[in-house]
Amino acid sequence: MKDFMLTHRITSYECSADHLMKPEFFMHLCQEMAEEHADMNNAGYKWAISNHKIWVETQGNFELLRRPAWKEEITLRTNTGKASPLQARRFVEMADAQGQIIAKADLLWVLIDVTSRRPFPLKRTDLIFAELECPAITKELPPCDFPESPGETVSIKAARRDIDFNAHINNSAYLTWALDTLPEAHTPAGAPKHFHLTFRKESRLGDALEITHYVQGARTRHIIAGADGTRAEVDIEWS
Numbered sequence: 001m002k003d004f005m006l007t008h009r010i011t012s013y014e015c016s017a018d019h020l021m022k023p024e025f026f027m028h029l030c031q032e033m034a035e036e037h038a039d040m041n042n043a044g045y046k047w048a049i050s051n052h053k054i055w056v057e058t059q060g061n062f063e064l065l066r067r068p069a070w071k072e073e074i075t076l077r078t079n080t081g082k083a084s085p086l087q088a089r090r091f092v093e094m095a096d097a098q099g100q101i102i103a104k105a106d107l108l109w110v111l112i113d114v115t116s117r118r119p120f121p122l123k124r125t126d127l128i129f130a131e132l133e134c135p136a137i138t139k140e141l142p143p144c145d146f147p148e149s150p151g152e153t154v155s156i157k158a159a160r161r162d163i164d165f166n167a168h169i170n171n172s173a174y175l176t177w178a179l180d181t182l183p184e185a186h187t188p189a190g191a192p193k194h195f196h197l198t199f200r201k202e203s204r205l206g207d208a209l210e211i212t213h214y215v216q217g218a219r220t221r222h223i224i225a226g227a228d229g230t231r232a233e234v235d236i237e238w239s
Contacts, residue, residue, distance in 0.1 A: 004037035020061040022069040023192045028170040030092045050161045066102040083131035086119045146214040154181040158207045168202040178222035178234040190239035200231035
């Protein structure tokens with residue numbers, strides 16, 4: 001597949017009080033880029049649903065080198081390829097008006113069979129995925145020894161605003177929940193500059209969840225779990 005590019009102007013509702021883009025909106029833009037690009041290549045939402053499949057993101061690694069400001073024009077570039085027999089890999093780069101890369105993402109996706117609820121081998125589709133070297137992410141979050149005792153555990157309930165097209169909780173909601181429920185006393189200074197999300201099992205509207213926060217210096221870890229086995233993990237490095 002050829003690279004896909006999109007120009008976007010940062011809106012007010014994508015920004016926080018400092019007039020800079022909220023971290024979760026980079027995830028929104030990555031998701032939109034993924035669908036636009038996949039749909040152009042007959043591999044998007046409509047193709048998946050017609051084949052009784054859905055695309056599900058299982059892991060995301062995001063770097064914010066600089067958060068764009070309100071009304072700033074940015075350009076996004078993406079492409080995708082095969083990471084394994086069951087996984088597609090996608091990179092996204094965000095550049096400013098001068099062409100400087102200001103954000104990067106490296107994402108893993110699987111195609112889920114809606115009947116069996118299991119990953120579907122990519123080679124059994126009519127899609128052609130080349131091996132892809134992702135240039136977007138230049139580093140991984142380094143290992144961190146978090147304390148055994150959590151900072152605090154908070155209970156939440158998945159709400160209507162968190163639901164996506166697949167009737168699951170949208171991936172970006174997990175980051176929002178982690179940030180919104182992290183107690184101010186445990187919040188590192190600065191803003192999230194690098195975050196890694198792993199999705200183990202999806203959650204749905206009305207699910208009761210618990211978020212357990214762990215803090216170590218400028219790093220936080222957030223375990224989001226439900227009684228039915230729902231689980232996601234969010235690791236954040238703060239500036």
